[in-house]
Amino acid sequence: MKLKLTMYLDVISSWCFWAQPAWEELKKRYAGQVDFEWKIALMDASGFPKSIEQANWFYRRSGMMMRSPFMLKPGWFEPDLKECLAPNLIAEAARDLGVADDRVRMALANATEREGQHTNDWELAADIGAKAGGLEKAKLLERARSPEIEARARASTAEFQALQVTQRPTFLVDSEIGDRAIFSGFAKLEPIAATIDAMLDDLAAYASHAAHFGEPPPT
Secondary structure, eight states: OOEEEEEEEOTTOHHHHHHHHHHHHHHHHTTTTEEEEEEEOOOOGGGSOSSHHHHHHHHHHHHHHTTOSSOOOOTTOOTTOOOOHHHHHHHHHHHHTTOOSSHHHHHHHIIIIITOOOTTSHHHHHHHHHHHHTOOHHHHHHHHTSHHHHHHHHHHHHHHHHTTOOOSSEEEEEETTSOEEEEESOOOHHHHHHHHHHHHHHHHHHHHHHHHHOSOOOO
16 A cells, blocks of 8 residues: 655745755655655745845745755746746646656746746746756647646646645645645655654554455444
């Protein structure tokens, strides 16, 4: 029996950027034991800074909390931003074109957060995504702007909202025996890994019991 770990994210979220090393370590540590998937959870206006000065303040805080040797750059900032579709839908579309890993979304995240590029521009986002994924830019852009891709991103955003959490990233750990753990706003490895270890131990116990006693009686 396996666990499933789902990470809900917005591609340009700084905390999702900071959480990537934990995500990569979890995938390495629990390969073959846990199924991993990321899903888009679009930020709304409440998730964006209201000024360049505010963005820099947030970046200084998160960068120091994560002990980062570099500071993020808010060059992507737009006043009164309601949502940031281009980088998120480009990353989602890349999966339809065969790039199901983290390459495209992290290329967009790095361009946004570390380089300060304005990736909410469709042409720029498509160019970055196509180069990272080895894809044809025109096809990637066409797919990203299709109604199907936007509908899928909005459906996964609705899933995120149904969890009654507000922070991205949110890590959702589900077990075949019905156990569930939610980490909203976490960016560090240790608490998530400890929970996965405990849930895997429970799965092992269930498997051992089933080997000795079989399925439960019907009545």
